[in-house]
Structure formats: C-alpha cells, structure tokens
Amino acid sequence: MCGIVGLFLKNQSLQGDLGRLTGLMLRELCDRGPDSAGFAIYGGQTEGTTKICMVNRDGAVDWAATAKRLAAAIGADVAIERVEDHAILRTRGAGDVARKWLIDNVPAAYVLSQGQAIEIFKGVGNPAAIMDRLELEGRAGTHAIGHTRMATESAVTIAGSHPFSTGDDTCLVHNGSLSNHNRLREQLVRHGERFQTDNDSEVAAAYLASRMRQGDTLEQALTHGLDDLDGFYTFVVGTRDGFAVIRDPIACKPAVIAETDDWVAMASEYRAIAPLPGVEHAEMWEPAPATVYAWSRAA
C-alpha cells in the first residue's frame, strides 16, 4: 500500500498554512502506511545557502562536533539547528561536497536531503506521532510532499522511510514496488551515485537525479523512467520550484489530483484531499497511466 500526498500552493498567502494543510492530508492516510512516515517541506530558502537535513540512525551524534569537522573539510561555516533526532546543517559552502563528506564521515546518521529549499523529516512508527514529534503542522513553505509507509521491498527502518532525496532540492515518494532496482542500482553506482539504503524507491530517486544531472528536465527524466523503471509505481517528485506526478503504464497504484485557484493537491485517495479549503470547487481527476503531470512556479 503506502499513502502519498503532494500539496503545491499557488496562493502565496497560504504559505504559512502549508504544514497544517499537509498534516490534514497525511493524517487521512495513516492506515495506508502505518509503519513509518516522512515529509519534505520546501521553503525558507536563502540564495546561496545549502540546507542539509540529517537524522540519527543509531545512538547519539555530536552535531556540534560534526558541524566543526564539516566546516574544516569544506572550508566554509556550518550552522546547526536541532529538531528532535534530526539536524539541519546550513552552509554557504558547496552542498554536493558537504553531502558526500557527511555520508562518508558520519556513519551514525543518514543524510536525508540537500538543497536551498528542501527539508526532509522522517521516522519509524505511528505516522501521526511522527507528524506530532517533528512538528509538521507548524511548518511554512511553498510546497510539500508526504508519505506513510507499509513496507514491502525493505525493512521497517528509518532508512526505508520516504521521501528519498539524492539530488539537489529533489525528492521522491513512491507507492508501489520496483522489480529491477538491484541491476539499476549497480549501473547508477558505476555512474557515481551514492546510495545509503537497499530500498527500491531510493533507486528511483537516484535515477531521476542522475538523469537531471545529465541535462534532462524533470518531465524528460520521468518519461525516460517509463522505459527504465520496471514495476508498479505512483511517484510524486518534488523540485525546488514545484512537483510532478506520474503513474506506471499499468496504473494499479491509486492517485487523485485536484486543483483550485489556490492550490494543486495530489493524494493516493480522495479522502486526503477532502479536508482542504475550497475543495468543493476543485477540478478533480485521476491521472492517466504513463503521463507526466507537473506544476512549477518557475517560468
């Protein structure tokens, strides 16, 4: 199963409510994915500053010391913000280099995301409790993606919780399962991608990030994915400026999209969209198989 949601705000005056509205949606889908949950919030960006989100994998991490070592390694200041078992590192240094250094040198934590706008939070256990603990409802921003997980392809661990991010300000949530992820992971590793888990969805995230690094737009990367990703999926992919939705050609995994003048919302089921303000006037449809739907505030 798994439950996924995406919310993209068209009306800027709603940005302070992003977390609250995303929470309304995700809480409806707790029973589609009762074992773990996570969410990505896009917002609070400062030009030239990279945010790196991390979470403890086992035991305590000395974040202050980690920040100091990272600062020395990349030659730039690093600030730390603690959120429960998560930490957000901010630096004006090179984000890619910092991410790689952290994966190599801080084995007690996972790097969840890296980018100007993205912040990812995730946990294991009751999704509602995770949303409470990580204060989803209080977070502001331009768009958000969320996931409640019912594990199929890998263990119930924080490593298997979504969203997955491997690229700058890019993340992915997945409802479904991929069957060719091992082979594809090997190919991507040969092309320099870094993996932190055995999860199939991380392979999809890395695949898209890799294609976009090679010059694909998000839409092009998703279209190539129709040939290269074998399995069942509904994906929501977040980027700095927006998000996209795609379902595999068989389209077994559910999805509903609704749009008003104020927002675009995607969810596994309509009941997650029902609590949104103005839903009674929304244009609503089920995304067709093998078709990319994308929204962006760029352009």
Added chain:
Amino acid sequence: MAPRMASPIARASRNSVVDLAAMSLREANQLLHDTDGGDFLIRNPRGAHSLACGLDGDLNVVIDGHVGYYCAGMNKRAHVTVNGNAGTGLAENMMSGFVHVKGDASQSAGATGCGGLLVIDGNASARCGIALRGLDIVVKGSVGHMSAFMAQAGSIVVLGDAGDAFGDSLYEAKLFVRGSVKSLGADCVQKVMREEHKASLRKLLDAAGVGGDVDVSAFKRYGSARRLYHFHVDNAGQY
C-alpha cells in the same frame, strides 16, 4: 422469504438524512442494512470507503459527495446514486438494482458484477467491467485500459472512447463503443451490428436515461472471436 425485521433505529430513520460528519461509517452502513426500504440521503461522505455496501432491500440511497473504494459493492435491489466521483471497485460484484455515479469512477468499476445496471455519467478508468458476469454497465464518458477483461456475461456500453486492450480474453459479454477503441485485446473483435443488437442497445440506453438523440447506429459492436476459450483439437497433445 419472510420479511426481515427492521430494527427500531432503522424504522425511526426511514426517509432520513444520514450525516457522516456525525455518525460513523459502520453505523451508517448498519442502519442501511437494518432496513428493507425507504429513502436515505447520505451527507459528508468525504471519500469514505465501502459506503452503502452489501445493501439488500428496496432502498433509495443518495450520497451527496465523492466516495472512496467499493461503494455499493454487492448491491442487491437497492438504488444508489452518488452525486460525485467514486473510487476503486465501484459496485463490485453487484447482484441487482441500480447504481448511478454522476461523476467519474476509478478503476475496476462494476468488477465481477452479476446483475442490475451501473451507470457512470463521467469516465471510468482502467479495468471497467473486469470479469463481468451479467451486470449491464453504461459509461457516458470513456473507459480506461483493459476494460471488459475476461468479461463473461452482461453488457458494457461506452459513449466515449475505450483504452488499450479492450475486451482482452473476452467470453460472452456484449460490448458497444460509440467512440474510438485504442486497441482490442486478445480474441476481441468487431462484430456486425444487426437490428437485434441495435434494439438491445436502445433498451440499455433507455434504462440508463440516455436520450433518443443518441443514435444507436453510431456505435460499433465488439465481442469474442471464441478462439481463445474453446478447446482446439490441435492442442489435444497438451493434456
């Protein structure tokens, strides 16, 4: 069969409004199960699953809003109208009665349906009428891929278009499409539309409330070529 005893709550709630903002889904379904007739208006469905499932009586149920999965599943005799969209598995395994969705329906609408009439004013997505066994389905919009897969009996009428692999591995269900068919599935072929077929199609359209302005001559008829499900003597060595 002796009439079933209606519970006091059901008798009190006949011709009543059922508000899912104030009553649990289970209570609402129980209320509908405990009565053998009457008119019900269900408010605030908010995408709830399994709403008005397993009805068995001369009920008239109107649901005011969008519903989730399996709405009106296994329906017997009852009339269920949805003023909105329906999720996966609408009227699954319906036995008799009438189910009418005024919006769109998600995948597997009318799956394995045995009897009655299912009308969808909008589009139905993938696998509409899969494994159909006698239910008649009229879709005023289009149907998605793999619709009528392994359909055995009953009819599927599509006023719009049909997606890929329409009627794949079809048995004896009768298929009528006014628009285009993206591709036909294995063993599904276009067949000649004779007067008797036009008459039966007209009957289905009338029952679905589709006006006489829709011309039955504009439809094409599809059915099984019967090459797949008949034993062929060339395959005797396989056994």
